[in-house]
Amino acid sequence: MVPQDPHFVSRVRESFGRQKAMALIGAALTTVKPGHVEVALPYRDDLTQQKGFIHGGIIGMIADTACGYAAFSLMPADSSLVTVEYKINILAPARGSLVARGEVIRPGRTLTVTRGEVYAEDGKHIASMQQTLMMLANTPDTPE
Amino acid sequence: MVPQDPHFVSRVRESFGRQKAMALIGAALTTVKPGHVEVALPYRDDLTQQKGFIHGGIIGMIADTACGYAAFSLMPADSSLVTVEYKINILAPARGSLVARGEVIRPGRTLTVTRGEVYAEDGKHIASMQQTLMMLANTPDTPE
Amino acid sequence: MVPQDPHFVSRVRESFGRQKAMALIGAALTTVKPGHVEVALPYRDDLTQQKGFIHGGIIGMIADTACGYAAFSLMPADSSLVTVEYKINILAPARGSLVARGEVIRPGRTLTVTRGEVYAEDGKHIASMQQTLMMLANTPDTPE
Amino acid sequence: MVPQDPHFVSRVRESFGRQKAMALIGAALTTVKPGHVEVALPYRDDLTQQKGFIHGGIIGMIADTACGYAAFSLMPADSSLVTVEYKINILAPARGSLVARGEVIRPGRTLTVTRGEVYAEDGKHIASMQQTLMMLANTPDTPE
Numbered sequence: 001m002v003p004q005d006p007h008f009v010s011r012v013r014e015s016f017g018r019q020k021a022m023a024l025i026g027a028a029l030t031t032v033k034p035g036h037v038e039v040a041l042p043y044r045d046d047l048t049q050q051k052g053f054i055h056g057g058i059i060g061m062i063a064d065t066a067c068g069y070a071a072f073s074l075m076p077a078d079s080s081l082v083t084v085e086y087k088i089n090i091l092a093p094a095r096g097s098l099v100a101r102g103e104v105i106r107p108g109r110t111l112t113v114t115r116g117e118v119y120a121e122d123g124k125h126i127a128s129m130q131q132t133l134m135m136l137a138n139t140p141d142t143p144e
Numbered sequence: 145m146v147p148q149d150p151h152f153v154s155r156v157r158e159s160f161g162r163q164k165a166m167a168l169i170g171a172a173l174t175t176v177k178p179g180h181v182e183v184a185l186p187y188r189d190d191l192t193q194q195k196g197f198i199h200g201g202i203i204g205m206i207a208d209t210a211c212g213y214a215a216f217s218l219m220p221a222d223s224s225l226v227t228v229e230y231k232i233n234i235l236a237p238a239r240g241s242l243v244a245r246g247e248v249i250r251p252g253r254t255l256t257v258t259r260g261e262v263y264a265e266d267g268k269h270i271a272s273m274q275q276t277l278m279m280l281a282n283t284p285d286t287p288e
Numbered sequence: 289m290v291p292q293d294p295h296f297v298s299r300v301r302e303s304f305g306r307q308k309a310m311a312l313i314g315a316a317l318t319t320v321k322p323g324h325v326e327v328a329l330p331y332r333d334d335l336t337q338q339k340g341f342i343h344g345g346i347i348g349m350i351a352d353t354a355c356g357y358a359a360f361s362l363m364p365a366d367s368s369l370v371t372v373e374y375k376i377n378i379l380a381p382a383r384g385s386l387v388a389r390g391e392v393i394r395p396g397r398t399l400t401v402t403r404g405e406v407y408a409e410d411g412k413h414i415a416s417m418q419q420t421l422m423m424l425a426n427t428p429d430t431p432e
Numbered sequence: 433m434v435p436q437d438p439h440f441v442s443r444v445r446e447s448f449g450r451q452k453a454m455a456l457i458g459a460a461l462t463t464v465k466p467g468h469v470e471v472a473l474p475y476r477d478d479l480t481q482q483k484g485f486i487h488g489g490i491i492g493m494i495a496d497t498a499c500g501y502a503a504f505s506l507m508p509a510d511s512s513l514v515t516v517e518y519k520i521n522i523l524a525p526a527r528g529s530l531v532a533r534g535e536v537i538r539p540g541r542t543l544t545v546t547r548g549e550v551y552a553e554d555g556k557h558i559a560s561m562q563q564t565l566m567m568l569a570n571t572p573d574t575p576e
Contacts, residue, residue: 087519087562089538089545089562089564091537091538091545092538105523105557105560106521106523106524106557106560113521113523113560115560125537125538128537128538128545128547128562130519130521130560130562132521
């Protein structure tokens with residue numbers, strides 16, 4: 001897992017900082033290593049579904065983001081990434097703060113495959129994701 | 145597609161109304177038919193990712209919710225549902241308001257399988273989901 | 289759904305004919321239309337799992353193949369395709385002959401997304417697939 | 433990962449031995465541990481697709497089987513299992529013998545979630561699977 005951009009940490013942090021949807025749900029980027037990114041989500045009442053658990057789509061959001069930035073950490077400085085698809089199993093209901101850990105399992109020139117795990121504060125395994133991303137070469141990672 | 149609860153429309157609407165995460169993102173339940181539910185998401189700047197498109201996780205949230213309530217519309221009045229897993233392909237970047245349409249493709253006693261499609265206002269196909277849900281019999285659909 | 293190669297039917301049929309794994313399981317290519325391919329699998333005892341049903345992996349094989357050729361039917365004559373990933377729900381046990389129908393839901397320059405349905409002879413819905421493929425331009429669809 | 437049946441190894445081996453589809457493709461059960469099963473697939477020319485690689489559906493078959501028996505190894509003696517769904521990413525083309533390793537990531541009373549990895553003889557990572565299975569209590573694992 002060798003990043004192609006030596007400034008990958010700041011590039012990942014700046015990109016995450018532009019994700020207004022992460023600000024909306026209160027998610028924070030906590031760890032950025034080559035091919036490994038973690039996103040923390042403090043519990044908030046307004047993130048819940050009808051039974052008072054964290055909404056499965058919110059769990060998907062943080063896993064998708066952690067996995068995407070795990071892939072992005074390895075990409076060249078002048079590229080951007082799009083999520084092709086992801087699949088997530090919800091393993092247990094989530095009632096508190098969460099952390100999503102994304103890891104690259106197969107880096108590629110065009111396609112990168114990642115895995116994500118979401119855990120509760122007590123270590124309970126909440127969800128598992130498998131995701132595919134596509135690199136867009138020579139494409140800015142900013143609004144057009 | 146025969147609902148087991150004649151009051152399924154109000155039951156679905158009340159359950160959706162308890163999803164604070166849907167209120168957070170501004171999503172609205174627009175259509176509730178047996179095995180078919182639609183969720184509308186007006187565009188908001190705070191739902192975007194780093195390039196200014198609607199966050200892929202937000203797209204997943206509304207598709208997950210539309211599919212889940214499509215399944216819930218067919219369930220007995222005293223049951224609740226959990227999402228087992230979902231898989232979503234993002235087909236095109238989304239820059240405006242969206243609608244997610246969920247449909248049951250295989251209703252079951254324990255497991256139900258659904259499909260979701262997300263479209264932009266101009267009809268562009270934004271995403272496709274395939275989802276599995278599990279019914280919990282004799283379980284309230286409200287916080288414990 | 290406009291094929292880029294006017295000779296797509298014969299190109300699909302020849303490619304399928306080189307799939308020795310399809311011959312092994314006795315699968316036949318029955319329908320080839322633009323973005324739509326069907327594969328038939330007559331029942332055989334040696335395709336079953338421990339309970340006497342058609343093996344879920346065999347169901348996946350024919351759905352994967354039908355979907356892949358649905359995508360391939362639209363591709364340029366000098367390209368080949370690789371399966372990036374697929375997800376399949378087994379909806380019901382299969383005890384007899386099957387047909388898998390693959391359809392393109394989003395054709396793309398690089399990535400194509402397809403859906404597959406597998407049915408029994410009596411019309412019973414056996415499985416649903418969602419699949420992603422990547423086109424390799426200027427790459428022969430034959431052994432190197 | 434505690435098996436509920438002390439005779440789980442022989443139960444898994446006997447069940448695998450009834451899978452005629454595994455005999456058809458020449459797959460062998462090599463490792464059976466609690467929540468961990470490996471299936472080996474020697475290379476054969478008749479397992480290939482149009483370009484001479486092992487067919488992606490065949491890769492799915494052995495991963496599906498390894499994952500399913502990883503789950504089955506933990507189940508009570510009087511139960512059987514059905515595959516609900518699986519998702520597989522093909523990471524690299526396969527030109528030789530393969531081994532599929534299935535592991536339980538979340539054992540459950542009704543649903544079990546597993547992961548599978550497929551490797552080539554040289555250690556190359558060929559595919560990754562995430563799978564969901566449902567236990568059928570008091571149901572024989574044999575033909576009716």
